[in-house]
Amino acid sequence: MNLKTGLLITAFILLAAFSIQAQDCKLSIRGKIIHLENNEPIEAAYVWIVEAEEGAVSDQNGNFTVKNLCLGTYTLTIQYIGHKTITDTVNLESNNYSKTYRLEDEALELSGVEIHGHRDAVQTTSSVSALYGENLLESRGENLGESLKRISGVSTFSTGNSIAKPVIHGMHSNRIMIMNNGIRLEGQQWGAEHAPEIDPFLADEITVVKGAETVRYGPEAMGGVILVNPAPLPTNKFRKTSLNLIGGTNGRMGNINVVHAGGSEKIKGFGYRIQGSAKRSGNIKSPDYFQDNTGVSELNLSTSLGYSTSKLGVEAYYSLFHSELGILNDSHTGNLSDLENIIENGRPFGDGEFTYDIVNPKQRVTHHLAKLKSHYHISESWKVNFQYGFQLNHRQEFDKRRGDLNEKASLDLELFTNTLDLYVNHTHKNELSGTWGLNLIQQANSNVPGTGVTPLIPNYDMVNVGMYAMEKYSKGPLEVEAGVRFDFRNVNTARYINQELQTADLNYQNFSAFLGGLYHISPDLTFNSNLGSAWRPPNVNELFSEGLHHGAAAVEIGDPDLKSEKSLKWINELQYDGNKTHLEFTAYLNPIQDYIYLNPTGETYVSLRGTFNVYEYLQANAFFYGFDFAGSYEFTDKISGYLKGAIVQAKNTEEDNYLPFIPSNRLDWGVSYDFAKATDSRTNKLTLSNVLVAKQSREPDFDIAPAPPAYALFNLAYNRQLTVGENKLNLGLQVQNLFNTNYKDYMNRFRYFTYDMGRNVLLKINYEF
Amino acid sequence: MNTKNKLYLIAFAFVSFAMASCSSEDPVPENDGEVITDVTLMFQEIDASGNAVGSPVEFTASDAEGIEVGGAPTIETVMLAKGKTYEMSIEVYNSIENENITEEIQEEGDEHQFYFLGSAFTSSPFLSYTYDDEGTELIGLKGIVSVQQSPGFSTAEMRVILRHDLDKNFPGADNPNFTDYAQAGGESDLDITFPVVVE
Numbered sequence: 010m011n012l013k014t015g016l017l018i019t020a021f022i023l024l025a026a027f028s029i030q031a032q033d034c035k036l037s038i039r040g041k042i043i044h045l046e047n048n049e050p051i052e053a054a055y056v057w058i059v060e061a062e063e064g065a066v067s068d069q070n071g072n073f074t075v076k077n078l079c080l081g082t083y084t085l086t087i088q089y090i091g092h093k094t095i096t097d098t099v100n101l102e103s104n105n106y107s108k109t110y111r112l113e114d115e116a117l118e119l120s121g122v123e124i125h126g127h128r129d130a131v132q133t134t135s136s137v138s139a140l141y142g143e144n145l146l147e148s149r150g151e152n153l154g155e156s157l158k159r160i161s162g163v164s165t166f167s168t169g170n171s172i173a174k175p176v177i178h179g180m181h182s183n184r185i186m187i188m189n190n191g192i193r194l195e196g197q198q199w200g201a202e203h204a205p206e207i208d209p210f211l212a213d214e215i216t217v218v219k220g221a222e223t224v225r226y227g228p229e230a231m232g233g234v235i236l237v238n239p240a241p242l243p244t245n246k247f248r249k250t251s252l253n254l255i256g257g258t259n260g261r262m263g264n265i266n267v268v269h270a271g272g273s274e275k276i277k278g279f280g281y282r283i284q285g286s287a288k289r290s291g292n293i294k295s296p297d298y299f300q301d302n303t304g305v306s307e308l309n310l311s312t313s314l315g316y317s318t319s320k321l322g323v324e325a326y327y328s329l330f331h332s333e334l335g336i337l338n339d340s341h342t343g344n345l346s347d348l349e350n351i352i353e354n355g356r357p358f359g360d361g362e363f364t365y366d367i368v369n370p371k372q373r374v375t376h377h378l379a380k381l382k383s384h385y386h387i388s389e390s391w392k393v394n395f396q397y398g399f400q401l402n403h404r405q406e407f408d409k410r411r412g413d414l415n416e417k418a419s420l421d422l423e424l425f426t427n428t429l430d431l432y433v434n435h436t437h438k439n440e441l442s443g444t445w446g447l448n449l450i451q452q453a454n455s456n457v458p459g460t461g462v463t464p465l466i467p468n469y470d471m472v473n474v475g476m477y478a479m480e481k482y483s484k485g486p487l488e489v490e491a492g493v494r495f496d497f498r499n500v501n502t503a504r505y506i507n508q509e510l511q512t513a514d515l516n517y518q519n520f521s522a523f524l525g526g527l528y529h530i531s532p533d534l535t536f537n538s539n540l541g542s543a544w545r546p547p548n549v550n551e552l553f554s555e556g557l558h559h560g561a562a563a564v565e566i567g568d569p570d571l572k573s574e575k576s577l578k579w580i581n582e583l584q585y586d587g588n589k590t591h592l593e594f595t596a597y598l599n600p601i602q603d604y605i606y607l608n609p610t611g612e613t614y615v616s617l618r619g620t621f622n623v624y625e626y627l628q629a630n631a632f633f634y635g636f637d638f639a640g641s642y643e644f645t646d647k648i649s650g651y652l653k654g655a656i657v658q659a660k661n662t663e664e665d666n667y668l669p670f671i672p673s674n675r676l677d678w679g680v681s682y683d684f685a686k687a688t689d690s691r692t693n694k695l696t697l698s699n700v701l702v703a704k705q706s707r708e709p710d711f712d713i714a715p716a717p718p719a720y721a722l723f724n725l726a727y728n729r730q731l732t733v734g735e736n737k738l739n740l741g742l743q744v745q746n747l748f749n750t751n752y753k754d755y756m757n758r759f760r761y762f763t764y765d766m767g768r769n770v771l772l773k774i775n776y777e778f
Numbered sequence: 779m780n781t782k783n784k785l786y787l788i789a790f791a792f793v794s795f796a797m798a799s800c801s802s803e804d805p806v807p808e809n810d811g812e813v814i815t816d817v818t819l820m821f822q823e824i825d826a827s828g829n830a831v832g833s834p835v836e837f838t839a840s841d842a843e844g845i846e847v848g849g850a851p852t853i854e855t856v857m858l859a860k861g862k863t864y865e866m867s868i869e870v871y872n873s874i875e876n877e878n879i880t881e882e883i884q885e886e887g888d889e890h891q892f893y894f895l896g897s898a899f900t901s902s903p904f905l906s907y908t909y910d911d912e913g914t915e916l917i918g919l920k921g922i923v924s925v926q927q928s929p930g931f932s933t934a935e936m937r938v939i940l941r942h943d944l945d946k947n948f949p950g951a952d953n954p955n956f957t958d959y960a961q962a963g964g965e966s967d968l969d970i971t972f973p974v975v976v977e
Contacts (some may be wrong), residue, residue, distance in 0.1 A: 229883055278939050343942070343965035343967060346960075347966050354960075354961075359963050408812075409943055411886060412882045412885070412886065455803035458808065461808065461810065462812065467805065468803060505806070505807035505808070510805070615851065616841055616850075617839055618969060620969075718946075778813065
């Protein structure tokens with residue numbers, strides 16, 4: 010062998026070795042880091058591969074990836090403040106390595122250790138989207154429904170501009186559920202003009218679960234669940250105050266919110282928070298006129314106290330929501346002929362003027378919610394939980410009436426609700442975790458006497474007992490979850506109709522179940538699928554309504570023989586989280602048996618007051634399906650864009666016609682320019698966005714007015730974060746409906762009476778100190 | 779007893795108290811105060827100088843159940859004589875509460891106004907109406923109705939509408955036969971169509 014050959018062979022071997030090495034050094038270790046005690050993902054945990062001297066930090070979902078590793082055995086350490094460090098030996102043979110790591114709390118005795126507050130996130134294989142951080146900050150000042158429109162697949166069913174109910178995949182009111190810090194919000198959600206009694210300011214994160222979640226949350230969580238969650242309470246020495254000041258030109262709106270949270274130095278694990286907000290706005294302006302009597306006055310409060318050690322957690326919480334809001338004057342019609350007149354006119358008869366005064370018709374709502382929650386870790390893997398909630402909802406609706414009656418509410422309801430949850434969580438290192446529980450709801454609804462109007466719904470007592478169990482198995486990139494639940498409900502009603510006492514005693518029961526899975530196809534790509542059954546007993550208004558509904562000039566007649574609605578929702582989501590690209594695609598099928606709907610009988614009822622349409626509650630099988638998507642992309646360091654959209658189809662399959670008030674197709678896109686230097690993490694961004702809403706072509710057979718035409722709105726937002734000393738100052742300037750476009754939305758019941766809100770310029774200041 | 783147990787005991791006591799104190803009130807029958815059950819049109823014939831001639835005649839529309847679903851209202855046919863002039867006064871009554879609403883309407887005269895529509899006043903009208911209320915407000919609780927000497931028809935309809943919360947200064951709102959009454963805003967408290975026969 011001469012030198013030449015030798016060199017050649019050496020070169021070949023080297024090349025081969027290099028290429029082999031190159032090929033095998035593209036492996037990666039992926040994983041997910043969660044809290045052992047509650048499965049909540051851990052963000053910003055530090056992962057270190059000792060041999061490779063490579064590291065990674067987990068993202069907000071707890072996921073991490075260490076790339077460009079070669080074949081071999083590695084030592085992996087995971088560290089997170091206040092938690093025991095995990096050391097694991099990884100034998101890396103293929104590119105499929107993925108594992109879930111559960112970090113355990115360190116004992117509190119360790120001085121100077123920061124421990125996280127005890128907070129339960131949703132751990133579901135359903136599709137979940139959340140509003141937090143910058144997006145939540147941008148939505149401040151809006152009501153819950155309006156805020157949630159930022160999430161694809163969520164829209165609103167509104168009554169004017171101040172009453173907006175969130176709609177998830179075409180469902181709202183009693184078909185979805187709202188959780189106020191873990192307690193199911195129990196107000197008078199049956200009414201189309203009854204907004205959720207909750208202040209979005211109490212939350213630092215609002216999460217939307219788009220799947221059926223009856224097993225976890227109880228009856229009525231058919232279309233989805235909205236979780237309005239405050240930040241975890243501090244558990245160490247801490248002090249922070251956040252102030253929001255918001256002003257809007259349209260309605261001359263002013264809104265203030267203060268949150269103060271603190272943790273005690275003396276008593277370890279003791280923390281508190283107090284929050285209050287006030288809002289005042291006057292008559293809203295459509296592009297060409299003021300909408301008379303559309304002012305809002307709100308005063309909200311929430312407070313919590315918490316104490317936690319490594320084994321015990323106790324939290325007391327109270328929230329108050331108080332709102333008084335005016336109902337557009339001309340929407341209050343005396344009879345069918347009035348209604349037809351204003352629909353033909355397409356807008357209120359007068360041009361209105363600006364005032365902060367709120368007169369009849371108006372609503373006054375007060376909602377108290379108090380809760381006590383506690384958990385105790387019996388052992389490393391078992392935890393018992395207790396949660397009790399008390400709610401009092403007082404709703405008064407005032408109509409335009411003659412004489413002294415004008416001072417009296419014509420609807421005056423007091424609703425008491427007690428909820429009790431007892432459940433056990435278990436989490437094991439062997440990848441199995443679960444929850445078994447008992448849920449008790451007790452409710453009492455009373456009409457406050459003296460309204461001078463026969464009550465629309467009777468007084469009633471309701472008791473609901475539910476038992477459930479869920480188990481989840483996680484192994485590497487796969488999570489599989491299943492659960493079952495049984496519910497029993499008794500409703501006892503009483504009322505007087507024409508001086509005669511009418512009572513009813515009704516029982517409902519149902520068995521529900523779900524099966525779901527989540528698979529990390531690659532570090533960037535996740536697929537999840539969830540099939541869940543859900544049910545909803547008929548509501549008292551659907552059973553017993555009998556009377557005139559003013560705004561709609563309609564007589565509504567209930568049916569006490571209605572059966573429970575039963576549904577099956579299959580939801581699938583594909584999620585891609587790349588470097589510059591983020592994509593989410595959700596598709597669902599949702600057949601419903603015995604869907605309850607308000608059907609126009611085609612008959613009219615004649616009285617001295619005039620004529621009214623007559624509607625009755627009927628049941629039929631229905632089928633909902635659709636998809637929604639959201640994506641964003643960074644074109645350059647400076648320019649990024651986003652696109653969101655949703656399509657919902659909903660049919661009565663027995664009559665083969667479309668259901669009323671289902672959102673039409675919508676698309677929302679925007680482009681942002683980032684002024685901030687690459688080294689500066691503070692926001693300095695200008696965003697132009699455009700909302701496109703199609704005409705609802707899938708109209709029901711009967712509607713008092715045809716669907717309004719399609720519309721396009723442009724919005725402009727500039728957000729900037731500044732630092733004042735060590736404190737953060739966020740400034741936002743937003744122009745909504747930039748071109749002052751006249752439009753009507755199909756999902757707004759007041760499209761019959763008026764154009765929507767015109768241009769609105771908002772200034773939002775947030776200061777944290 | 780340690781603190782933990784005490785805490786659970788307090789929680790338990792709190793829960794049982796709240797659970798026990800929470801049941802619905804017994805319902806109370808509610809009388810519909812807003813409802814109008816009887817509307818009476820009283821016609822008093824008057825002569826050229828405005829003096830009453832003979833005794834008045836009454837025609838009533840009534841709906842004992844008010845706004846409830848069920849019975850339709852009974853509406854009497856208004857019978858008037860050709861070429862005669864009447865003073866028409868309207869009486870509004872709630873028989874459920876035994877309350878005379880006429881006075882309330884008079885008191886809230888700035889918010890209420892009657893309009894008189896229907897074939898009796900349009901195309902070839904055989905009735906004409908002018909407000910003749912006490913005080914300055916045009917309400918329509920009192921008015922002068924003249925029947926034509928030789929009308930083209932003998933039967934027609936008179937639609938009596940009571941508007942509430944309207945803009946009385948709206949152009950045309952002072953016309954008792956204002957067909958575009960809706961333009962002045964407000965809502966209808968009454969909307970009754972009486973058959974009219976002239977002989």
